Amino acid sequence: MRKDYSSWSLFTKGLRHNEGWDPAWRSAEPKPSYDVVIVGAGGHGLATAYYLAKDHGVRNIAVLEKGYLGGGNTARNTTIVRSNYLWDEAALLYEHALKLWEGLTEDLNFNVMFSQRGVFNLGHTLQDMRDIERRVNANNLDGIDAMVLDAAEVKRRIPILDTSKSARYPVLGASFQPRGGVARHDAVAWGFARAASKYGVDIIENCEVIGMDIANGRIAGLETTRGTIRSERVGCVASGHSSVLAKMAGIRMPIESHPLQAFVSESMKPVLDTVVMSNAVHGYASQSDKGELVIGAGIDHYTSYTQRGSPHIIEHTAAAIIELFPMFSRVRMNRQWGGIVDTTPDACPIISKTKVKGLYFNCGWGTGGFKATPGSGNVFAHTIAHDDPHPLNRAFDLARFSTGHLIDEHGAAGVAH
Amino acid sequence: MFVLFCPHCGEKREEEEFGYGGEAFIPRPATPEALDDEAWGDYLFMRKNPKGWHWEMWSHNTGCRKFFVVKRNTATNAIAGSWTLAEGRKAYDAEGGST
Numbered sequence: 001m002r003k004d005y006s007s008w009s010l011f012t013k014g015l016r017h018n019e020g021w022d023p024a025w026r027s028a029e030p031k032p033s034y035d036v037v038i039v040g041a042g043g044h045g046l047a048t049a050y051y052l053a054k055d056h057g058v059r060n061i062a063v064l065e066k067g068y069l070g071g072g073n074t075a076r077n078t079t080i081v082r083s084n085y086l087w088d089e090a091a092l093l094y095e096h097a098l099k100l101w102e103g104l105t106e107d108l109n110f111n112v113m114f115s116q117r118g119v120f121n122l123g124h125t126l127q128d129m130r131d132i133e134r135r136v137n138a139n140n141l142d143g144i145d146a147m148v149l150d151a152a153e154v155k156r157r158i159p160i161l162d163t164s165k166s167a168r169y170p171v172l173g174a175s176f177q178p179r180g181g182v183a184r185h186d187a188v189a190w191g192f193a194r195a196a197s198k199y200g201v202d203i204i205e206n207c208e209v210i211g212m213d214i215a216n217g218r219i220a221g222l223e224t225t226r227g228t229i230r231s232e233r234v235g236c237v238a239s240g241h242s243s244v245l246a247k248m249a250g251i252r253m254p255i256e257s258h259p260l261q262a263f264v265s266e267s268m269k270p271v272l273d274t275v276v277m278s279n280a281v282h283g284y285a286s287q288s289d290k291g292e293l294v295i296g297a298g299i300d301h302y303t304s305y306t307q308r309g310s311p312h313i314i315e316h317t318a319a320a321i322i323e324l325f326p327m328f329s330r331v332r333m334n335r336q337w338g339g340i341v342d343t344t345p346d347a348c349p350i351i352s353k354t355k356v357k358g359l360y361f362n363c364g365w366g367t368g369g370f371k372a373t374p375g376s377g378n379v380f381a382h383t384i385a386h387d388d389p390h391p392l393n394r395a396f397d398l399a400r401f402s403t404g405h406l407i408d409e410h411g412a413a414g415v416a417h
Numbered sequence: 418m419f420v421l422f423c424p425h426c427g428e429k430r431e432e433e434e435f436g437y438g439g440e441a442f443i444p445r446p447a448t449p450e451a452l453d454d455e456a457w458g459d460y461l462f463m464r465k466n467p468k469g470w471h472w473e474m475w476s477h478n479t480g481c482r483k484f485f486v487v488k489r490n491t492a493t494n495a496i497a498g499s500w501t502l503a504e505g506r507k508a509y510d511a512e513g514g515s516t
Binding site: 311 | 418433
């Protein structure tokens, strides 16, 4: 059993030149069979394994990862956490996640650097402001903190934002969620991996699923690049590659995989102490604790599994950020990358049983999955443990694409994630 | 940045001139009223989204404004060619309509 991190352990290890720290998690060899296998060791998959072990008493769990732990979208996003969605189903799911975020560092005994610095969603037109008022009212009815701010108040809180009347897209106001913020994405993967590993969860890297053994409508096991693994319950949490896994099971998914690009600047002194998003000019930015501006925008329009996108998207993103913050025009960008996001027609996730008994999918988070990481794992663990959805993810069933009960966040909050 | 060949204009142009039209050759059911909800949902929402060769539509938005078909590998972004819808359908059927 690994020892908990504490100020005392930091102090005593420090006296010994920080030698003798245990590895944070145990890298395991695959066993022939498990009670539950999770495919995908990103934040959502590791969180699922953690809550399965902690809340539902399942001990014999493996998490398979085709690359390395947290090497996919978990470490490729812009780390924004918020829950100000329009529709009840989505808002309550993301609020469930936000409440877990608030206690996550203590719960995992790992500092995920969750910083509730607030999230602004800017309005640039009268219609933007009407939509913002509607969304804020809906949030308040769901017990979610949100408020409408006018342009003067936005300017007071974000001095470097261009709120002049002469701007091409003048800022008329914003919605503000004070409890929103950012978290350290790597730490989320490491923290969940460490906490799950403590419960005996096997984390198996470099193990790609290449086939599924399905008999009589039940999942019986997985073919992997490291041999056959038997399990009667399999949860797939593979974001951009969900369609590839679903195809192995003969399931069609309403998912298209797109590249989503982001970039960070060189480190600077603190200039932006909150998160700013704008649907109208279509960009979002925050400043990391290292001082880098973290910037993102929209997806590349074509489907692709290559973790890169087209340069003109970067140009549009930069143009949007400079429209909001003219002083950033001379900031140099350090790194740029792409991740593969699994978009659905209604910009809401699928956390669902499937027609194959014992096979579950948690996918379709599209451009906004990071903020849901603990909540997603929490309700998906419940779904797998009980073979029945948690009340919070019942509406996110795959069947909604035939019943027509879509949760259309695309029109509400689906653009800037 | 892709450089796509528009078979209508007969020219290669940069990606910004084009709009993405998604998976190609999804036929509208001939008798929608005869379908059950699952089959109709499948037509509306379900997509192949393959990792590999993908037949897809593009429209030449700032050129001739016509749709055409491209066969592109989504794992590498390699492009095999462009066709008009009718010619593309023939090529697609000739390879068995897979992927």
